[in-house]
Amino acid sequence: MKPYLSIIIPAWNEGGHIEDTLRYLQEQADLLWSPAMRFEIIVVDDGSRDNTYEVAWPWADKLIKHSRRCGKGAAMQSGIAEARGDLLLFLDADLQATAGEALVLIEPLLRSEADMAIAKLPPSRTKAGFGLVKGLARRGIRRLSGYETEAPLSGQRAVRADRLRELGKLRRGFGVEVALTIDAARRGLRIVELDVPITHRETGRDWHGFVHRGKQFAAVGMTLLSRWRERKPVWYSSDRSSI
Template identity: 30%
Template structure:
């Protein structure tokens, strides 16, 4: 493990006082950690006080900005070369941090602590949803993604901060940053980790956040690989138009307006996808520098 780098642990926290003391005490036992930054995201309990007592520096949001907003605030405040993001609820094990850092030494810019079906504490519905997200994202980037939504990860700070402008303020920051790294050709690794049952209540709401994640899927498609969404739709319209033309030609011996509409729509969808692909490329202009730690 490299000895000349500094490691900052960033913990977003909203009303997590009951679990924070134990988490911070375990982090203090890790000699490679240079600092711990707790982002108090509009808490109404003693989150800030417990964090200070536990030796962490505290960044306070005057009101809740969301998990992604807290992550961005922590990334700006942290001073380490490596940023380790983890939850404050006791699910992520501080003892896994050295494993993430050792994996980074193999040449990766981001290492994600991946939950597996054997150790995940998510319910059946969330496990199924996460599996769908993983498969969809893997298809989009052409690389296997084992855990798209894991909030436990280690990243190189200079690489991570390039994408702050893309990150949403809600719960979908892991999705966006993972896709951003893959889109920019930055190496990402997954490391299976043990996940415990959280302490306290979850801030995720099934219906509300489920709808948000559904929207995220479409946003991911149009932001990172538009043609992988637009091309199948275009081919679908084209195939339907050809099939309908064959049908009307055989039964009525003519080319109908509906066939023309379907074929024209296929061309328009393809052209929109082509333009979207160019816009997506512009989003990542300037994020492909060659600096390394």
């Protein structure tokens, strides 16, 4: 039977970016896989106040709309509930022309070399934050799961659907990737990290950027605290590595 891939894209107020993301993704997927693999694109509009839903409509196989903003993790969970694939690929909505590059993440899963593959993005070309959020996330993941990650905040990741469902519901907010990595490592999933030339919108060192990163820092901190309170035995496997 052909592999079935569900591409899940949570989106909030991405009307200016999501059309290009979906168009390039569709073109690259058709070029690489048709007819070798079945795939679907699921967009979850997390209560956007702009035209994200209308812009995404022509490009999505399934389009879900939340009546209010519920958080990235909740949007991802809504996509999982509708996904038919045995492989899941989570992507951000603002990747635009680089969206197709993320398809490489499913290759280790197809070769049965990994249960989860996470994209390591190129270094930022502009001055952004000071690395506080990423540093907190990396240290927290290492302390709580034993897994050493280079991409603790990456939203671009592929995972086997059956292994993901073993982990239960995702955390609702912006700490979802950190929680997912901790849960996957504790559960013994084989995790790899790949260098992928993906770019997306970045926040700078302006007021908006500092506010955004402040919210991220708080979300990651709360995620780590919740996982610390829910500590379980670590099923660490030496098979997990970076590629």
